[in-house]
Amino acid sequence: MSPPLVPARLEGPIGIVGLGLIGGSLGLDLQARGMEVLALVHRQATAERARQRRLATHVSLDPAILRGCALVVLALPLDRLLAPEPALVQAIPAEAVVTDVGSVKAPVLECWTPLHPRFVAGHPMAGTAAAGVEAGQPGLFRGRPWVLTPDPPTDPAALDQVVSLAAAVEARCLVCPAAEHDRAVALISHLPVLVSAALLQGVDDAARRQGGGIPELVRALASSGFADTSRVGGGNPELGTLMARCNREALQDALAAYRRSLEQLERHLAQENWSALQEELRDCQQLRPGFL
Amino acid sequence: MSPPLVPARLEGPIGIVGLGLIGGSLGLDLQARGMEVLALVHRQATAERARQRRLATHVSLDPAILRGCALVVLALPLDRLLAPEPALVQAIPAEAVVTDVGSVKAPVLECWTPLHPRFVAGHPMAGTAAAGVEAGQPGLFRGRPWVLTPDPPTDPAALDQVVSLAAAVEARCLVCPAAEHDRAVALISHLPVLVSAALLQGVDDAARRQGGGIPELVRALASSGFADTSRVGGGNPELGTLMARCNREALQDALAAYRRSLEQLERHLAQENWSALQEELRDCQQLRPGFL
Numbered sequence: 001m002s003p004p005l006v007p008a009r010l011e012g013p014i015g016i017v018g019l020g021l022i023g024g025s026l027g028l029d030l031q032a033r034g035m036e037v038l039a040l041v042h043r044q045a046t047a048e049r050a051r052q053r054r055l056a057t058h059v060s061l062d063p064a065i066l067r068g069c070a071l072v073v074l075a076l077p078l079d080r081l082l083a084p085e086p087a088l089v090q091a092i093p094a095e096a097v098v099t100d101v102g103s104v105k106a107p108v109l110e111c112w113t114p115l116h117p118r119f120v121a122g123h124p125m126a127g128t129a130a131a132g133v134e135a136g137q138p139g140l141f142r143g144r145p146w147v148l149t150p151d152p153p154t155d156p157a158a159l160d161q162v163v164s165l166a167a168a169v170e171a172r173c174l175v176c177p178a179a180e181h182d183r184a185v186a187l188i189s190h191l192p193v194l195v196s197a198a199l200l201q202g203v204d205d206a207a208r209r210q211g212g213g214i215p216e217l218v219r220a221l222a223s224s225g226f227a228d229t230s231r232v233g234g235g236n237p238e239l240g241t242l243m244a245r246c247n248r249e250a251l252q253d254a255l256a257a258y259r260r261s262l263e264q265l266e267r268h269l270a271q272e273n274w275s276a277l278q279e280e281l282r283d284c285q286q287l288r289p290g291f292l
Numbered sequence: 293m294s295p296p297l298v299p300a301r302l303e304g305p306i307g308i309v310g311l312g313l314i315g316g317s318l319g320l321d322l323q324a325r326g327m328e329v330l331a332l333v334h335r336q337a338t339a340e341r342a343r344q345r346r347l348a349t350h351v352s353l354d355p356a357i358l359r360g361c362a363l364v365v366l367a368l369p370l371d372r373l374l375a376p377e378p379a380l381v382q383a384i385p386a387e388a389v390v391t392d393v394g395s396v397k398a399p400v401l402e403c404w405t406p407l408h409p410r411f412v413a414g415h416p417m418a419g420t421a422a423a424g425v426e427a428g429q430p431g432l433f434r435g436r437p438w439v440l441t442p443d444p445p446t447d448p449a450a451l452d453q454v455v456s457l458a459a460a461v462e463a464r465c466l467v468c469p470a471a472e473h474d475r476a477v478a479l480i481s482h483l484p485v486l487v488s489a490a491l492l493q494g495v496d497d498a499a500r501r502q503g504g505g506i507p508e509l510v511r512a513l514a515s516s517g518f519a520d521t522s523r524v525g526g527g528n529p530e531l532g533t534l535m536a537r538c539n540r541e542a543l544q545d546a547l548a549a550y551r552r553s554l555e556q557l558e559r560h561l562a563q564e565n566w567s568a569l570q571e572e573l574r575d576c577q578q579l580r581p582g583f584l
Contacts, residue, residue: 125513125515127515127516144515145512145513147513174509174512174513176505176509177505180504180505180506180509181509183502183506184499184506184509184510184513185513187494187495187498187499187506187510188495188510188513188514188515188517188518189513189515189517189518191491191494191495192491192517192518192521192522193517193573194554194557194558194561195487195490195491195521195554196521197553197557197572197573197576198487198550198553198554198556198557199483199484199487199550199553200576200579200580200583201553201556201572201575201576201579202479202483202546202549202550202551202552202553202554203479203480203483203546203549203550203583204579205549205552205553206479206545206546206549206550207476207479209549210475212472213468213469213472214472214475214476214479217466217468217472217473217476218476218479218480218583219582219583220437220466221417221437221439221466221476221477221480221481222480222583222584223417223419223436223480223481224419225480225481225484225485225523225524226480226481226484226583227583227584228520228521228523228524229484229487229488229520229521229523229524230484230580230583231517231520231521231580232517232520232521233573233576233580234576234577234579234580234581235573235577236577237570237571237573237574237576237577238570240569240570240573241566241569241570241573244561244566244569245564245566248561248564251561252558252561252562253498254494254495254498255554255558255561257494257495257497257498257501258490258491258494258495258498259494259554260494260497261489261490261491261493261494261497262486262487262490262494262547262551264490264493265486265489265490266486266544266547269486269536269540269543269544269547270544272537272540274533274536274537277532277533277536278529278530278532278533279529280489280493281485281489281525281527281529281532281533282529283493284489284492284493284525284526284529285526285527285528285529287492287493287496287526288492288522288523288525288526289526290511291492291495291510291511291514291518291519291522292514292519
């Protein structure tokens, strides 16, 4: 990670491709800063609702809206970002800075570096519970990390523009290699989804096998601890699968590390080694504040 | 689980042994209902603070305070509950109803059934983040489950009194066998602690092994999803160990079910079977609302 960067003057107009949670929130914040925002969306109904919500200055289904943009933000889901439509790629001006908001960075760099000379890979880390054209909200990025993962071919002036974009919406800009970003998000974002999903399935499965009053009882007694631990496992299945698919190797390594830790705790339990278990749980108690 | 029970008239005075989160909250609510509450605590400093906070009508270090109580609530930590001091046992009137608030029920029944003829095992399921004499608060039990696990020797009139106690503090009374309670809490309360603790340790361990900027990056990028999934794993280590110790077999079974689910998800990942992974995650998304 690099120290905070000093933002250059942000140049417009700014193009946004996709007006979901990230694209819509960006559109609202940038317009509030006096920028002109030109948005490209896929469907007529989305365009109409986006206009009603004033998510951009202009909204169009025609990629030609991106002509004249100084900066284009690809706020698309990972699958569409990694298989971009040729009409989109052709419509982006060659001199524009291009960035994305995908949650995995190495495959995005691999796909987009050959497609555009001024591409900068980025990942604003803001909430993902809501999605779609209704999700955009002002102030989403304030104080949240916005990771940039330039590689050697990245144009430094283009990088400066994306730093300025993040600064304009009051995000905290972090710069690191794409591989480090991907390993970090595998650990703190993609691994928790599987850990939490397995809890939901494991509990449901065990309760059904045990039968009697237990399936009803687990539901009646589950409290805030279970709700919190199971939250991300009960999230959007398409998004969870897409992240796993795009970050498979790092996620497999993360799962291996997780299983080692779980097996260690299980061993203490099987051996009734209560002092060792208590020591491990104390270690966890001390680790957690570092992540908050 | 039985249908809601009709509470009998609650008789006092009520004795409370221990004025931590559960005992202190009970004392506040029962006094607000006009009951006389006589509390026994272990240390002089606790007694003084409990009197300042008016957690009971009278607070004493002398077990003799329990003489004359119609109902005695043992609001002690599991380890002290399972190894009760002889002076405490002797001070409880033979005709009083006695109940506890421990989070595992079979070992409590085994310990207390021979010690007192009118013992009823119970578990009010209220938040556990705070502890000690400062933790008690009014309204803690409102709308929360209060599980009772009578067994064949349990005196029905004594059970009625504990149902009335739960009703007096507006808890939702549930009745089930101790073994079912213990298996259910292993799944929805004790298993999440280990699942969540292993996440904290696994992430920390993997980040340190990978080195570079990753240990710093995982801490900078961890967001609400990681915070939620790791919350119960970063909780009180003594409490976590005590629960594991008193409910070991049910927790081991729960862990085995959990591992089967996790291994299934891992298999889909290794085989790049994305449609199967997405189906499992959709299943999780549909399961979760049943637990909220």
